[in-house]
Amino acid sequence: MEAAQLKEFLDAKAQQYNRPDFLEDDPLQIPHRFSKREDAEIGGFLTATIAWGNRKSIIANATRMMELLDHAPHDFVLGHGPGDLKALLPFVHRTFNGGDLVYFIESLGNIYRVHGGLETIFTKHQGADSMQGTISRFKEIFFELPHPARCTKHLSDPLKGSAAKRINMFLRWMVRRDGRGVDLGLWKGIAPAKLSCPLDVHSGNVARKLGLLARRQNDAKALAELDQALRAMDVGDPVKYDFALFGLGVFERF
């Protein structure tokens, strides 16, 4: 495909999949259920944390998680008692278990009580042109309380070579604001130009077939390469192409 066609093709695909009916099968529907900003942030963060594997099971387990948090995650992280946390222990999504969830709730409580909330941390520590260093800083803050070592694997660190797909996806949800009713666009203090694409095996393979990515692994270096290619096509909103890469991979078996 030639460059002109590629850009036109990806713009069309991004438009095709960046529509509210996309939410029917997407974990992003979970934070959409909340009207209070903090609930959407926390619900979105926890959902993104378990967003690997089968999408139906992600949505089912994220829904279960929201039930356990009484459908009021912000109140829960601030006001829970020890007995409330016990009720979380049976939760499991693949390798993310109830013990992990308990630490995540405690840490989120600390983040909203001490650090002003998720938005404040990401906004305050944002880079001048990228969020990858910010994610690494966020991880340090997230694990500043005593925690079981096993929990740390559920939050990736881009500065240690990870593409950090889930947290980049969470940032896409919170930051992109195009008025199309899919991404939430709640965090207006961060420019969409700074975002990176949630890179996983599907979007990576599609990007390679389209000539946007040469590196074979789906790691931080590949993400940097993909970032450059997507910025070449839209420097102000590079991550809109995630819809195209994802849709082509998952729905069209591209």
Next chain:
Amino acid sequence: MIKAKNIKRNYGDLQVLKGVDLDIKKGEVVSIVGPSGAGKTTLLHILGTLDSPSNKSESSLLIDNVDIGGLGERALARFRNEHIGFIFQFHQLLPEFTALENVCIPAYIKKTSRAKAEARARELLDFLGLSKRYGHKPNELSGGEQQRVAVARSLMNGPSVIFADEPSGNLDSESAETLHKLFFRLRDEFGQTFVLVTHNLELANMADRKLTMVDGEIVSKD
């Protein structure tokens, strides 16, 4: 051609820009220098319309007499593509496409005809000494050549201004010097305006004006 007034940018309670005023004339090459964390890239991103000030109602940014704050998302994207060129430290070229195709992309976005876009791209690549590189992909080009392709791309739609963030940060000294001379040739021959963020003092001192930033403020305007 660029008038910025009272640009402030906060990240949480951290004030990265503390009320910057700027006036850049057509055909000027202006460099912005200062220590890391002084707010240079943030300022460049705001001037380049990739980010917006925190104090929108108390600040203003005019480029080519267009009030940037008054543009919606789509109008802004169109304005950016047609009036502003960018050069970054890393070239941001599509890896599987030729130099010629990469240069054509902004014209395709603008819906310029293919023949017209390619003719202009060839002209630009010739001017930048890349006439033998039309069909090469980025990984077949040296770092300096890749960066010159990025310069050609930034010039494609005849932008009013080019913003460059550490354009030679990734180049050896010889390629950096070639690139720097090129900016001034483009200014001398075509009246091209440049705003350059750089740690390279040689480049900064070649500029018509050097703005020094410290702690979110411009402290000198030589």
